[in-house]
Amino acid sequence: MKNIKISFLVLLAFVFVFNACKDDEKTETVTGFGSVEIEFDNQAGDKSLVLGNTYKTAFGDTVKFTTFNYYISNIVFGKADGTTYTVPKNESYFLCKQDDETTRAITIDNVPAGDYTTLSFVVGVDSAKSVSAIGERTGVLDPATGASGMYWSWNSGYIFVKVEGTSPAAPLDAGSGERIFQYHTGLFGGYNSTTLNNLKTIKLTAPDEAAEVRENHEAPHFHLYVDVLQMFTSPTNISIAENPYSHSGAYSKTVADNYADMFIIDHVHNH
Amino acid sequence: MKKLLLFSWFLTLLLLQACNKDENTKTSFQGIVLPANYPAPVYDLSQNPVTEAGFTLGKRLFYERLLSRDTTISCGDCHISYAAFSHPDHATSHGIDNLFGKRNAPAIQNMLWSPTFFWDGGVPNLDLVPLNAIQNPVEMDETPAHVLEKLRNHPAYPGLFKAAYGTDEINTARFLQALSQFMGMLVSANSPYNQYVRKEPGAVLSVEGLAGLEVFTAKCATCHSGALLTDYQFHNNGILDDFSQDQGRFEISTFQEDIGKFKTPSLHNVAVTDPYMHNGKFKTLRSVLDHYSSGVKDSPTLDPRLRQADGTLGIPLSAEEKNYLIAFLNSLTDEDFLRDVRFAE
Numbered sequence: 001m002k003n004i005k006i007s008f009l010v011l012l013a014f015v016f017v018f019n020a021c022k023d024d025e026k027t028e029t030v031t032g033f034g035s036v037e038i039e040f041d042n043q044a045g046d047k048s049l050v051l052g053n054t055y056k057t058a059f060g061d062t063v064k065f066t067t068f069n070y071y072i073s074n075i076v077f078g079k080a081d082g083t084t085y086t087v088p089k090n091e092s093y094f095l096c097k098q099d100d101e102t103t104r105a106i107t108i109d110n111v112p113a114g115d116y117t118t119l120s121f122v123v124g125v126d127s128a129k130s131v132s133a134i135g136e137r138t139g140v141l142d143p144a145t146g147a148s149g150m151y152w153s154w155n156s157g158y159i160f161v162k163v164e165g166t167s168p169a170a171p172l173d174a175g176s177g178e179r180i181f182q183y184h185t186g187l188f189g190g191y192n193s194t195t196l197n198n199l200k201t202i203k204l205t206a207p208d209e210a211a212e213v214r215e216n217h218e219a220p221h222f223h224l225y226v227d228v229l230q231m232f233t234s235p236t237n238i239s240i241a242e243n244p245y246s247h248s249g250a251y252s253k254t255v256a257d258n259y260a261d262m263f264i265i266d267h268v269h270n271h
Numbered sequence: 272m273k274k275l276l277l278f279s280w281f282l283t284l285l286l287l288q289a290c291n292k293d294e295n296t297k298t299s300f301q302g303i304v305l306p307a308n309y310p311a312p313v314y315d316l317s318q319n320p321v322t323e324a325g326f327t328l329g330k331r332l333f334y335e336r337l338l339s340r341d342t343t344i345s346c347g348d349c350h351i352s353y354a355a356f357s358h359p360d361h362a363t364s365h366g367i368d369n370l371f372g373k374r375n376a377p378a379i380q381n382m383l384w385s386p387t388f389f390w391d392g393g394v395p396n397l398d399l400v401p402l403n404a405i406q407n408p409v410e411m412d413e414t415p416a417h418v419l420e421k422l423r424n425h426p427a428y429p430g431l432f433k434a435a436y437g438t439d440e441i442n443t444a445r446f447l448q449a450l451s452q453f454m455g456m457l458v459s460a461n462s463p464y465n466q467y468v469r470k471e472p473g474a475v476l477s478v479e480g481l482a483g484l485e486v487f488t489a490k491c492a493t494c495h496s497g498a499l500l501t502d503y504q505f506h507n508n509g510i511l512d513d514f515s516q517d518q519g520r521f522e523i524s525t526f527q528e529d530i531g532k533f534k535t536p537s538l539h540n541v542a543v544t545d546p547y548m549h550n551g552k553f554k555t556l557r558s559v560l561d562h563y564s565s566g567v568k569d570s571p572t573l574d575p576r577l578r579q580a581d582g583t584l585g586i587p588l589s590a591e592e593k594n595y596l597i598a599f600l601n602s603l604t605d606e607d608f609l610r611d612v613r614f615a616e
């Protein structure tokens with residue numbers, strides 16, 4: 001009887017010690033909160049995207065871009081063991097614009113320390129936010145100000161991805177005298193009845209090293225390449241002559257299916 | 272004696288109170304009165320409680336021409352109070368630079384019950400409605416951001432926003448919700464028909480009107496259903512057989528089966544909201560009824576209820592039935608609403 005009691009005590013002590021060890025390990029390395037940077041580095045094929053420069057689409061059209069904007073929302077970081085950290089919803093809406101460098105590098109604070117190997121996000125504005133009360137749409141979601149040019153007032157909703165430019169393949173626009181193409185893609189599935197749903201959730205895996213988020217450390221950096229030319233191909237090669245404009249019509253599904261694979265993590269940079 | 276004195280004091284007090292009460296009803300703001308025979312509103316009033324200062328601001332904004340690019344067009348220019356805020360005599364309205372739109376300006380009434388707005392239902396929330404008219408290149412052709420800037424620089428608006436919201440900040444939500452307060456107040460529910468439905472003392476419909484109600488219930492109320500006299504759904508009612516100029520609900524949903532479908536309008540105040548249909552094709556109620564009885568055009572998306580078993584199109588209506596229906600439709604006119612000075616410019 002006594003022996004049993006003693007062995008129980010020993011066991012208990014072991015458990016304590018083990019736990020203590022675990023705790024120590026945690027406090028030493030991966031507790032607390034840090035920051036993560038995500039850079040959206042826009043590309044055109046194997047070159048850095050420069051508005052006004054000439055590129056060629058998969059179909060063979062010569063293009064110059066004037067606008068490349070997109071919404072990123074609902075960011076989730078994942079670890080190798082499958083656990084995830086979801087950025088609080090209201091801090092998770094970003095509008096990246098090619099003509100404004102400050103919008104293309106975003107910093108997420110208060111991320112639990114850890115090694116993150118995956119990154120997922122929604123291209124566009126999710127349906128819940130798209131139908132939210134006007135008072136909850138601030139910053140880049142304010143239809144009058146922050147979302148200016150990225151909101152359809154006649155078919156209420158945000159433009160998820162906006163690509164505009166000129167191409168000899170495009171028809172002549174009487175107003176501007178230019179041959180313009182326009183791909184404005186939105187549609188989140190509809191408020192009261194179903195419409196097209198062009199929301200795309202993108203899940204990316206870091207090619208080699210994980211992003212090591214640590215408290216009181218410089219933020220690790222997910223460096224993404226976003227290839228605008230991917231919007232013109234895979235699965236469908238877009239001919240600008242045939243489809244120079246796409247807005248809220250059925251063709252927008254083709255455009256959205258194409259741009260779903262324009263994001264990759266080129267590398268992760270730990271400081 | 273003492274008792275009498277006490278009694279007279281009591282009486283005086285009562286009288287005074289009665290006076291006070293009268294005064295209160297005259298001066299105090301009534302807010303939105305929900306009609307007993309209407310269902311619960313769709314619009315969430317708790318998100319935007321209507322106050323006197325908010326309503327006053329919203330009314331001023333509704334009649335404010337600064338909302339347009341060149342300060343020529345206000346909401347009230349195409350939505351006129353005595354026509355239930357529709358545009359009399361205009362099949363389609365002339366907006367900025369005298370440009371014409373492609374659709375008839377709909378009435379603005381009972382907006383709190385509408386799940387969608389505009390003929391194609393492209394806007395799902397009352398708060399988002401003004402953004403469409405402001406940005407439409409043939410209506411106001413202005414950016415909402417610039418409207419806000421003009422209001423901030425205006426001598427009166429910062430004060431009006433402060434009265435409505437406590438601070439003089441002018442932002443998107445405040446601007447839009449003040450307009451919603453005004454439009455939300457535009458409740459029309461006092462027509463002879465509505466009084467009859469509520470069984471109010473003295474409420475009667477004429478013999479013809481009652482006969483018309485019977486025809487209406489049998490032949491029209493499948494789409495013009497419920498207390499608001501609309502199912503808020505989208506139908507192709509055979510106005511055209513070629514919708515290439517305006518594809519209606521299809522332009523929102525992108526589904527082929529929605530080509531040529533437009534939202535069923537409410538029929539409250541229908542006698543004063545002419546011209547009728549999405550393109551303002553008909554000037555009189557009689558021409559609308561003639562359309563349904565003998566003018567329906569066929570196309571793949573035509574509402575099946577407009578196909579009779581024998582293959583003829585439309586709704587069979589005798590001349591007598593049309594007269595009864597017109598008498599009934601005239602009983603839907605709410606004179607109190609049309610003449611309400613709180614709403615007029």
